[in-house]
Amino acid sequence: MAPAPPTTDRDWRAFVRILALSMVGLFAGYLALAVVVDPYDTGRSTLLSRGAVRPQGPRTASAMRGRDPAYSGVVIGNSHIQLIEPAALTQLTGIPFLQLSVPATGPSEQFALLGWYLKHHARPDAIVLSADAFWCADDPAFPSEHGFPYWLVGDWPAYLRGLIRFSAAQETVNRLGWLLNPRHKTAAADGWWDYERNYLSQGFGIDPAKKAALEKPVGPEPEPHHGGPFPIAARLRAELARIPAATPVVVVFPPVYARAEPPPGSPRARAEAACRAEVRAVLAQHALSTVVDWRDGRSAAADPDQFFDQTHYRLPLARSLTAEIAAAIVRLRTR
Template sequence: MALAHPPQDRAWRGFTRALLLAMAGLFVAYLALAVVVDPYDTGRSTLLSRGAVRPQGPRTASALRGRDLAYAGAVIGNSHIQLIEPAALTRSTGIPFVQLSVPATGPSEQFALLGWYLKHHPRPEAIVLSADAFWCSDDPSFPSEHGFPYWLLGDWPAYLQGLLRFTAAQETINRLGWLLNPRRKQAVADGWWDYEANYLSQGFGRDPAKKAALERPVGPETEPHHGGPFPVGDRLRAELARIPAETALVLVFPPVYARAEPPAGSPREAAESACRAEVRAALAVHPRNTVIDGRAGRSEANNPDLFFDQTHYRLPLARSLTGEIAAAIVRLRTHATE
């Protein structure tokens, strides 16, 4: 004969079931709210979309900027090309450009942004890619020391999983507050960020110690390099296969200060040259491409007033580079119609 459970046990089981159901209900309710609010405006839910970028860093703002159909051209890279002004490219080419560059990123993050942009712009008019030293890694996973929200640009399962983090919950609340504020602030829609003032405030260009660091020659083996092959070559070929043949594609090797160049004849110089050659070879699979080589012995590279540090150039040089990029795009498009 089975013994009846004591009333106290039944009460505890009932309480436990009620608690678990309540927790499950709260979980489902939060997830449903987060999906509807879409804290970073990825477009998975447009019920509360206002077509404006809420002030935030470029890592998360790129989800909205990259899907904005107003932009038929994109600049993708990191802080080594972030000073290229999209509005200036637009004025010179007639193509509405967006800046999708994110500081402290490498090829893995940049190709993810390219994929997101192409998902929403299957036939872009022009794309500008920046290939700096991070592209020359011998690790095909292109590891980064800085986190990146791949889940924002991923599929639904990855997105839902990403919403289950504390920062996403915070941003869900923050975006609700922003939406309810009639005087809500907005970030620049096209992603333009002139960070020159930020660098100047940190003493770059004035601090004697920082000036001395700018002039410090780079040794032949300051950091490990190898002679290839470079995984970025195959990865770039695969990414370029997604870009329509009629899209003007400009790849930029961003300028560095002359003291940052490796000594002539050193293993590092040979490795970096081999890497750039590999990138050029991969780029050739796209029929409408050109390269702007900021590392090709430019006279501006010897002017310390044009650089904050050895790899970040200032606005005057950025403007000159912007003009070159725009002219290259116009040439590619003009030749295509001849």
């Protein structure tokens, strides 16, 4: 048997070319598949869209929910307004409402979701925004310790870059499996999530340590990076410019437990009041707008049975807040 010819540099170069082309082909094939499957149903490809939300966290489900044309009203914020039930707002206002709140988010993430919603709803019937302590940070970037998939609600280049990650590849496979399953489960289309059970299962309202934490008063000094100035004013002004003048906008200062209110006249109290005053001043520039203020010392905020912790309230209080938000929307719409 004749010996095999020696491997030449040309052979190695050909092998490397074939390998490189194969990798490029595999990458292009995956990206094309991911775009067609649209793992989080952003609507960029509707070939496999089924009009239902696959069970997942609100961070990613918001991409599908935020583009749903069935909802002409929206609530945007974090867990401090997540117990506002959209169906209840719908019943009280006649506006089909969507809950687009995502836990552990601040203005940067919330305004990104607002932009996504407005992109798919040119003339909303009402917008509700929650202005909590995260709005009163002094960094105009409003950084968050928790990741957020901005790429899902971004432009096409950002979306394509976002698909090039292991989690997106996993979700591409997961969504294919979900689509092929005739008995696939679905999540609430309107984003409603009652998290009371989650808190109760963790001992809130029962555990002595958690009860003690609820009663711990806050200090007189502002939290770090929350003493002002407040860049939320400029950011909110820019966001309001994107909202049609005929759309009612309600900004909610969500309830906090009485022990979370700083001592009257303290630097912290002055800083928080100044921030809310700036939000009010900017909001007033939108013709159809109002504030629902639950930081006004009302008696319900002093009831420990209405709170899990100092910033998360329970359903009975949430229902009262819902009714007040709905009444504000009705008043704005009758102007």
